[in-house]
Amino acid sequence: MQAQAMARVGEVEAWPLAHGMTFLNHGSFGSCPKPVLAEQARLRQLLEEQPVDFMVRRLEGMLDQSKETLAQFIGADSESLAFVSNATSGVNTVLRSLNFDPEDELLTTDHAYNACSNALGYVAERAGARIRVAPIPLPLKDPLEICEHIEKCISSRTRLLLVDHITSPTALVFPIKEVVARMRERGILTLVDGAHAPGMIDLNLRDLEADFYTGNCHKWLCAPKGAGFLHVHPEHRPIIRPLAISHGANATRQDRSRFTMEFDWTGTADPTAWLCVGTAIKWMAGQMPGGWKAIMQRNHTLVTQASEQLQSRLGYRCLAPDSMLGAMASVQIPDTNMPIPESTPLYSDSLQDKLWSEHQIEVPIVPWPHHPRRLLRISAQLYNQSSDYQKLIEVLEQHGPKPQ
Ligand SMILES: Cc1ncc(COP(=O)(O)O)c(C=O)c1O
Structure with missing residues (x-):
């Protein structure tokens, strides 16, 4: 499917998210709008x-x-x-x-x-x-x-x-x-x-x-x-x-x-x-003409388009058909070569840290089903747009792990 570029929706300034970063983890902790x-x-x-x-x-x-x-x-x-x-x-x-x-x-x-x-x-x-x-x-x-x-x-x-x-x-x-x-x-x-x-x-x-x-x-x-x-x-x-x-x-x-x-x-x-x-x-319902139904559809389309690109451009494997996804999608990425980290409830993969510290991209990478295998999960909320995922893909193309 040819991905349609999607712009942000509603009042972008209404989200307190810091400028200059790419926030793709609404799933863990979503930002709460200013109103x-x-x-x-x-x-x-x-x-x-x-x-x-x-x-x-x-x-x-x-x-x-x-x-x-x-x-x-x-x-x-x-x-x-x-x-x-x-x-x-x-x-x-x-x-x-x-x-x-x-x-x-x-x-x-x-x-x-x-x-x-x-x-x-x-x-x-x-x-x-x-x-x-x-x-x-x-x-x-x-x-x-x-x-x-x-x-x-x-x-x-x-x-x-x-x-x-x-x-x-x-x-x-x-x-x-x-x-x-x-x-x-x-x-x-x-x-x-x-x-x-x-x-x-x-x-x-x-x-x-x-x-x-x-x-x-x-x-x-x-x-x-x-x-x-x-x-x-x-x-x-x-x-x-x-x-x-x-x-x-x-x-x-x-x-x-x-x-x-x-x-x-x-x-x-x-x-x-x-x-x-x-x-x-x-407030959320007022951000799109079709209200909540339109928001759910828009976020689903945005995230599934992005996960298809993670698969087609990087070879990261999707886990299930789009019909089994909502506004998040996980893809399997190559195994980590780092040792098992100390057990912590908020596990953080070194690639996740690097994406944040060097590229200001916040996206979770979790072990699945067990270390060293792992998944990268993206989320889509109204403040996200296609270019956020393009940035992630471009950074991963240059610096990310490549499937064998
Ligand atoms: C499936 C699932 N259950 C429970 C929770 C816990 O949510 P909370 O920390 O708000 O209790 C989460 C958090 O992401 C979750 O993904």
Whole structure:
């Protein structure tokens, strides 16, 4: 396909990103637009002007409103929604609310996000339960291959599947509706880690019917950092408790569920990121004539054009068809010849460091499936344009590793 050059979209100056760099890692930490940060600053000012009035009298109504706006955007019922700080907290909240037995098997895939696999490992160890990891080998031709690989690892003991909606290292959109339906048929609980999904792809949580779904608003929705949510199927709401037990646990009010009261207040904290979700949704929608649908399509086209060029010009291999991608794409690059780095959660490849320090290109390079093999992942957000990827490709053509 002949790539169409794409320019930036909307108010470029609205993004606080520093000038002169090429930022291709919205997936790890997305930048929050200035108008959204201005709304957060306004709310913080309001909070500090009269803290008691804000926290005690006004916060509940503001949270309800913010949850309602988010619920509409992700096709959910607001009573099933709780704000959490991030997807890591959402996954932990569910896993640490459930009781597992030594006979239980907890299933995940080898594409799961490390922090969340660690949470699964923690609860499994505490209960004496067994973890099974379904390998999903690459490349993939058809999304349904993912369901088959997961199903091969199910046994009569499988209690729960922790599965990513959009994977982090491999950037694949899993066929989550089909995965959830197949688990539901077998009575296996599904905990979907949708950290990247809101704002990258269209969501309808009501239709999905996962037992638990957690997502971030601070990635592709561009809300301030610290805005995540947890969606709990009504049948499980009574047993899911926040990580911090607070006033809601013995509240006697009848007009709100215990679920809502417990999650709305987990101790004093800055709630303004949650309260800016509506502003972020609205501001982003105003950046393109077709609103969110157009944004998602534009970012998808931009990133898939770029990944095709990484393959055709550099020989870096794509992992799956474009239809399995959202606004991120990973390509396999030649193995590193560096030793295994010290284990750190924010692994940094020396090529990633070099691209940043010598060329001001920020793009993640992660080991996959294991060191020394590795992937380079690109992201596309409204502030990106075709020339950003051209710069990356030109630098890699000159200084990057070449396939044998
Ligand atoms: C698939 C996946 N899950 C969870 C997370 C964690 O997100 P957070 O750090 O906001 O909790 C990430 C972060 O990139 C992710 O990619």
